[in-house]
Amino acid sequence: MGRVSTVTIAMLAVFCAGFATPARAIDAPFEAGLLRLSEVLGSLHFLRNLCGEKSDTWRGQMEKLLEAENPDPARRAQLTASFNRGYRSFEGTYSSCTASATEAINRYMKEGEALTRDIAIKFGN
Secondary structure (H helix, E strand, O other): OHHHHHHHHHHHHHHHHHOOOOOOHHHHHOOOHHHHHHHHHHHHHHHHHHOOOOOOHHHHHHHHHHHHHOOOOHHHHHHHHHHHHHHHHHHHOOOOOOOOHHHHHHHHHHHHHHHHHEEEEEEOO
């Protein structure tokens, strides 16, 4: 895992913690991005461990995101379902680390960083 990725996701967690609006979370304009980020984290959790990283790093990043968001039970279930969907989508496809699994890791790392950056830029203030 690259240090930039961890820092970027940690920054998103801190950014999300700064929201204290009374509006329902489902109405938040960044909700789709957070759901996609959750799915990306689930995919990375499966793929990185498949390819040799024996840790809960990506699950830990998801837990940090949930902690920062402090969602109500329904929203928590949605975010968790997105993480699990990302995990299961590759669990059914790969049983060993292949060149395409490595390429998927690279693409998801870039997408996760882009999502984090875009959400922070668009909704950071």
